Amino acid sequence: MATYVHMFLLPVCIIVVFRIVSCTDHLLPLVINTWQFSNATAKAWDVISKDGSALDAVEQGCSVCEVQQCDGSVGYGGSPDENGETTLDAMIMDGITHDVGSVADLRRVKTAISVARSVMEYTQHTLLVGDQATQFAIEMGFKEEDLHTNKSRQMWQDWKKGNCQPNYRQNVTPDPKKSCGPYKPNKARKIKLSKEQRYNKEVGEGNHDTIGMVVIDSMGNVAGGTSTNGANHKVPGRVGDSPIAGAGAYVDNTIGGAAATGDGGVMMRFLPTYQVVESMGSGVDPTSACKLAINRITKYYPNFSGALVAANLSGMYGAACHGFSTFHYSIRSPGMANVTVEAVPCS
Ligand code: ASP
Numbered sequence: 001m002a003t004y005v006h007m008f009l010l011p012v013c014i015i016v017v018f019r020i021v022s023c024t025d026h027l028l029p030l031v032i033n034t035w036q037f038s039n040a041t042a043k044a045w046d047v048i049s050k051d052g053s054a055l056d057a058v059e060q061g062c063s064v065c066e067v068q069q070c071d072g073s074v075g076y077g078g079s080p081d082e083n084g085e086t087t088l089d090a091m092i093m094d095g096i097t098h099d100v101g102s103v104a105d106l107r108r109v110k111t112a113i114s115v116a117r118s119v120m121e122y123t124q125h126t127l128l129v130g131d132q133a134t135q136f137a138i139e140m141g142f143k144e145e146d147l148h149t150n151k152s153r154q155m156w157q158d159w160k161k162g163n164c165q166p167n168y169r170q171n172v173t174p175d176p177k178k179s180c181g182p183y184k185p186n187k188a189r190k191i192k193l194s195k196e197q198r199y200n201k202e203v204g205e206g207n208h209d210t211i212g213m214v215v216i217d218s219m220g221n222v223a224g225g226t227s228t229n230g231a232n233h234k235v236p237g238r239v240g241d242s243p244i245a246g247a248g249a250y251v252d253n254t255i256g257g258a259a260a261t262g263d264g265g266v267m268m269r270f271l272p273t274y275q276v277v278e279s280m281g282s283g284v285d286p287t288s289a290c291k292l293a294i295n296r297i298t299k300y301y302p303n304f305s306g307a308l309v310a311a312n313l314s315g316m317y318g319a320a321c322h323g324f325s326t327f328h329y330s331i332r333s334p335g336m337a338n339v340t341v342e343a344v345p346c347s
Contacts, residue, residue, distance in 0.1 A: 028220065028315045030333040031057065033213035034261040034307065035071065038339040040064045041330040044215050045339065054215040054223035055094055055117075062090070062113040062227045065211040073209035076110045077149030079229040081236045082167070082181070084156035086147040086229050088112035089243040091127075092120060095222030095251035102127040102243035108144045109137045113227045116243070118142075127243060159233055167233055168265075210242050212249050212259025212273075214311050222313075224249035224257040224273075231264070240264025246274030255281040256313050258290070262306020262323070270297050276310045286310035287318025287344075294320045294347065307346070321346035 031044040044061030048054065066075035066088075073079060076086055090112035091102035101120025104127060106112050115137040119128050128136050138144055159165070160180065169176035172183035210228035217223075226242040226249050241247035241264030248264070250273035251257030258276035260267055272293035279289035290308040297304055305323025321327035324346045332339045 027334040028216050028313070029218045030216045030311050030315055030317065030331070031061065031213065032215075032259075032309050032311050032317050032329060032331045033061065033211055034259060034309055034329055035209055035211070036328045036330060036341050037065050037070045037074075037211050038330045038341060039068060040070065040211055040213065041332050041339040044213060045332040048215060048217045051218065053219075054217040054221045055092065057215040057217065058092055058213050058223045058225040059113055059117050061213050061215070062092075062211050062225050063111060066111060066113065066227055070211055071209045072151070073229060074211050074227050075112075075229065076145075076147040077152045079232045079234065080148075080152045080156040080159075081230075081234045081238070082164070083236050084148070084153065085236070086152055087236075088147075088227070088229055089240055089248075090116045090225070090227040091243045091245065091248055092116045092225040093223065093245055093249055093251050093257075094120070095224070095253035095257060098252075100126045100245045102245070103129070103133045103137075104239040104243040105130045105237060106133045106137070107131060108134055108147060109142050110145060110147065111142060113225055115140070115142055116225070126245070129239065130237070155232070164233070168231070168235055168238070210240075210248065210261040210264075212242070212261050212309065214249070214251060214257035214259050214309065216256065216311060216313065216315070220253075220313065222251040222253050222255075222257050224251040224259055226259060228261075228264075238265070241268035244268050244271075246271040248273065250274045250277045252277050252281065254313070256286070256311050258286075258293075258308055258310035260306065260308050262321075263304050266301045266304045267297060267306050269300075272297065272306075272308055273310075276308055280310065280312045285318065286312055286316050287320060290318055290320035291347075294322050298322055298347070307344075319344045 040061040044057035047057035069075040088106040101116040164180035247268040249259040258273035275293040276289040307321035307327040311317040
């Protein structure tokens with residue numbers, strides 16, 4: 001397989017070497033994902049090392065995080081919503097066909113990215129949501145089970161005891177900065193909030209994360225995916241960027257792919273992973289492409305926090321971030337003996 005990989009890469013490297021940098025230590029195949037979720041990276045690498053497809057690698061890699069509850073922000077038992085329930089968002093995208101399968105606000109099923117893959121493979125739809133997504137999952141043979149854990153119950157009880165702080169409500173009565181609901185809308189609907197006020201700084205590194213992964217397999221095929229339990233104490237029914245193609249992840253077999261993590265409520269308004277892939281398609285290197293997409297968001301939301309990872313078909317990869325001090329991501333490519341965690345300073 002190694003010979004095959006090098007045969008595949010050689011022409012790409014010759015083209016790229018003049019335009020960007022030497023790609024000798026950035027070969028394909030490649031796995032890149034958000035955060036220090038190295039077990040997920042290792043699983044995806046294992047799949048492609050055994051000639052598995054990029055799609056299988058993304059599904060199995062992200063599944064590791066769902067089982068291991070990476071950072072408490074992926075899989076069951078994390079980020080209880082205002083009612084104390086954990087709900088899951090996930091997507092998978094095939095760079096060959098541009099087929100996408102997603103689930104959002106999935107309830108009582110742990111294996112969100114596999115359900116997303118079933119949406120892609122057993123329906124002509126892209127996105128199923130809420131209890132109907134659960135119903136579909138059960139029809140497809142997935143197990144219905146409780147996603148609560150002692151930890152998620154405790155988190156929710158502590159939040160209730162602390163007057164439901166922080167939360168994501170605004171322009172409602174009683175004052176959401178001081179009290180729990182139920183809330184009613186304020187009469188004056190058009191309250192203009194400043195750029196800073198329109199962003200909830202409580203949405204920091206500590207209370208949400210996503211595994212967002214891009215894999216380029218030994219055939220040069222690209223796939224991407226995400227899985228998350230969203231934002232802590234979200235309003236029930238809230239869906240973030242992760243299950244939205246172009247927001248949580250985006251891939252194109254002729255270019256490469258990108259994946260996101262961070263405040264999805266803000267990030268999904270900009271389709272940043274679509275922008276990254278499009279920029280890379282016009283010759284921008286992955287790191288610069290990620291920076292451009294982050295900069296577009298900060299123009300409108302200077303206090304948002306989030307990060308992007310990207311890789312292109314030459315095996316170049318990069319990341320950019322805003323609002324955290326540093327962002328870590330995990331990577332494996334043939335020049336590395338093991339999964340490597342790299343860090344970028346954030347703007
Ligand atoms: N993007 C995810 C969401 O907003 C959370 C995260 O990645 O931090 O649901």
